[in-house]
Amino acid sequence: MLSSIVAVGDELVGGFTLDTNSHWLAERLRLLGHPLKRVTAIRDRPAEIVEQVRRELADPELTHIFCCGGLGPTPDDRTFASLAEALGRPLVVWEETRARIERRVKRMHEAGLLDSPELTEGNLRMARIPSEPKQVFKNRRGMAPGVVYEQDGKSIFVLPGVPLELKGVFTEELEPQFLAGGSAATVRELRFMFAVEARFYPLMRELEEKYPDVSVGSYPNFETKELVIRCLGLDSNQVDEAIEMVRRRSGELGMAPQRRS
């Protein structure tokens, strides 16, 4: 059960926008027991979107693929059309989404925000999605829908790139229906002040041999002068044993971890 993210947008790859969506999703997916294998940020170019989606589809380790961004009303939003090509499906106007956008446009017209109550081509392209979705989600905060496809034994989730909309669709609709029941990995951390990372090398080698299913990482922060040792694994007993070994052995080496706050 591994996931991957394809984050689509010139603004990400151009260094204009920090990709907080992928960071947020990565944490949520870990906590839900669907950890990520990789995150790829790509440009709004159809050929590159198609290539990237095909790479994810061809990866036998992946069960869940998240495509984020590029669903908007303007011509630089190309995710649905490219996804249709990658999945080998025609684009169709999804009537339920079209009707929902129409109602929104009418309300905006009535509120004086739009000159006309008619759907424009810009509105309509948000309702034009690859055919045969497994499910189309509402998006209470915007017009572009969230959509799930099933293909090659994988689920492909398409989410809007606007952070509020992405988080809304994910937590309210996609998570309870598609991501419940996973087992989150157990994470335990110890923090050391002014510790020398290289001194942990022999201990970490030992942990690797003794607990091959626990992933052990060390993360120095040069601004706070803290070193974090992090153990992560599906077997919580093993993770607890591993972190206890770090605590005990570091104490013997004269490096006491900080009390947990």
Next chain:
Amino acid sequence: MLSSIVAVGDELVGGFTLDTNSHWLAERLRLLGHPLKRVTAIRDRPAEIVEQVRRELADPELTHIFCCGGLGPTPDDRTFASLAEALGRPLVVWEETRARIERRVKRMHEAGLLDSPELTEGNLRMARIPSEPKQVFKNRRGMAPGVVYEQDGKSIFVLPGVPLELKGVFTEELEPQFLAGGSAATVRELRFMFAVEARFYPLMRELEEKYPDVSVGSYPNFETKELVIRCLGLDSNQVDEAIEMVRRRSGELGMAPQRRS
């Protein structure tokens, strides 16, 4: 002249750490005229690092590949060993780096920070790099070096993942020697308050046809209620003409852009 980033680290893909390095590099590289094609964040797994580096090497559009992170002293740092495999080169101890690390360890011992002045295996693995680097950079803020390789007509830059070290090596050493002389794309933006993004659709289609070499994007921010229209291209006259067309036509539609601050 396109670049790509491979950001290595379980902490990124696990949602523990926000990948600010790639965002910072993306902006710098755009301003230096070496724009990114994609950014891929992957785990500290040798097979996945090798696969990803080989993907970048096989991409004919790329001239510069940046591998960031995973150069530290602990066993979870696997970038140099994996890169050696991807490049088909043996790992060698780089004497200049080894000697520099040795001097640092001695100084830390003299300052009472280390029990022993001897190099440990943890220290040594930071000096063990794939053979025949084009250049090895000092890293004034840490022990792991920065390194450049040339292979398959591409430059592969290896940078430490600690943000202060990455930025230091990049700006002080790598940028002046390897990235000078590029032509940055021209970027022009207009900001609109309370504008409806979908109304820009026909204008953006027209811009696409009239200025095929200018990339035009629209970016709504639902918190600030601002819409940014951004034009980017190598020909600054065309970018200026395109943004002027946005200004004029949006004015005709009754949507005045904000004054530039």
